[in-house]
Amino acid sequence: MAQAPIYERVALIGLGLIASSMFWAMKRGGLAGEVRGFARSAETRAAAREIGLCDVVCDTAVEAVADADLVVLCVPVGVMAAVAAEIAPVLKPGATVSDVGSVKRAVIESVGPNIPPGVNFVPAHPLAGTEQSGPRSGFAELFDNRWCLLVPVENSDPEAVSRLEALWRGMGSNVERMDADHHDLVLAVTSHTPHLIAYTMVGVADDLQRVTDSEVVKYSAAGFRDFTRIAASDPTMWRDVFLTNKEATLEILGRFTEELFALQRAIRLGDGEHLFEYFTRTRAVRRGIVEAGQDTDAPDFGRTGKPR
Ligand SMILES: NC(=O)c1ccc[n+]([C@@H]2O[C@H](COP(=O)([O-])OP(=O)(O)OC[C@H]3O[C@@H](n4cnc5c(N)ncnc54)[C@H](O)[C@@H]3O)[C@@H](O)[C@H]2O)c1
Ligand SMILES: O=C(O)C(=O)C[C@]1(C(=O)O)C=C[C@@H](O)C=C1
Structure with a gap:
């Protein structure tokens, strides 16, 4: 009724x-x-x-x-x-x-x-x-x-x-x-900074002279394809998001950069233990999300490019 x-x-x-x-x-x-x-x-x-x-x-x-x-x-x-x-x-x-x-x-x-x-x-x-x-x-x-x-x-x-x-x-x-400030911080972690990272990764691939755009299209594996889906989002909307959630995004981006440098150093030094421990910790985060039933549509996420 x-x-x-x-x-x-x-x-x-x-x-x-x-x-x-x-x-x-x-x-x-x-x-x-x-x-x-x-x-x-x-x-x-x-x-x-x-x-x-x-x-x-x-x-x-x-x-x-x-x-x-x-x-x-x-x-x-x-x-x-x-x-x-x-x-x-x-x-x-x-x-x-x-x-x-x-x-x-x-x-x-x-x-x-x-x-x-x-x-x-x-x-x-x-x-x-x-x-x-x-x-x-x-x-x-x-x-x-x-x-x-x-x-x-x-x-x-x-x-x-x-x-x-x-x-x-x-x-x-x-x-x-x-609360509004908490919302902006949470979203900086879960949505805004990840979008910026996706935009950057796709930009890097596009810039790299030694790998052609057609190779990127042809050989893109699932991880990169997910990035390209996100990086295809509306430019006006996302410009405005970063200009208006400046503080929280910069805070998370600062932390991201620190961790990235630490991983970069571990790769350069051949520090496998650091890499293994880090990836084990992040795997647990993903498993926690799935176990909590927060990713009901996981099988299709980003792979088909279709709305979930
Ligand atoms: N796309 C997402 O994933 C998503 C998710 C949640 C919230 N949002 C938010 O929702 C809002 C809309 O996003 P969307 O994805 O629907 O965007 P969209 O680009 O699909 O639609 C935006 C619409 O606003 C119109 N518009 C732009 N400036 C206008 C103006 N001055 N007066 C009247 N209309 C105007 C555009 O012509 C367009 O029709 C944004 O604030 C965005 O941050 C987006
Ligand atoms: O799935 C997507 O395409 C989205 O990016 C959706 C998404 C998100 O980051 O989860 C993007 C922006 C919003 O404000 C809310 C949702």
Whole structure:
């Protein structure tokens, strides 16, 4: 039996991978009455209309959010404040504004001041994605069994937070709440720095004159293929992630560099014991993740290049 919608009117701003997946997931679960969408480019809006992404595709953000009970900012982190400033004057009293940005402190600091009194602000971050982007890349199952972290601000209304939690659970996610600074540190370890490493490794392969690009394509083993999948992610999104989660990423990158130098030295000195102990420790981390049931989709991860 279909459940009553959690929100009567939802507005999605920015119609890429995350917004389109949200739309299909909301439709799958009957979680929203009407969903309006807006994207900056006419091309994206035309694509959205063609594939039936959103009940109504609007030509302005203001038109999309007027009357919405929930507005979700699904744009790159660097433009969220400008979008929030543009829509602020027309937000409905009692409405909730949320976002899906990969960084939370910077979003809270830049978007927060634009949210008018009487409107709730509940930042969020679904820990789910692929290397694809744009309006055609979304699918309803993206958030199934993935975490969504809610990062309520000091004056977030508890009812608004619970309602948003219900939406994310309805879209298939497991939900937890987290403080913004801790979120940014955790994500620097689990997502942001690994992306930077993947970008670097693919850049190194591309730069190496003695190994041709076609050899890289032909002989890429599973490990490198995983790197190339990650390194194909959207450049605008990731530029903004690093510019806005600077401190935590630099901290983790500093530690990474120290360990890398230690491994480099062990290789140069032929210190097999150091290498063996290190790899034994890291293997245990991976086994812990699998044993905890946190990698249900491991067999397909990165190998087929298809969404999990
Ligand atoms: N891709 C992922 O794996 C992933 C996962 C979780 C969270 N996120 C976060 O979600 C957000 C969206 O990412 P995505 O992967 O859906 O990106 P995407 O590139 O697929 O979509 C972004 C959309 O925003 C639009 N846009 C850009 N600037 C705009 C503006 N000023 N006004 C209106 N629309 C604008 C783009 O045209 C595009 O339609 C980002 O903040 C990202 O950090 C991404
Ligand atoms: O699987 C991928 O393609 C992703 O990179 C998704 C991923 C991640 O690092 O896990 C990327 C950025 C997000 O903010 C959340 C999820």
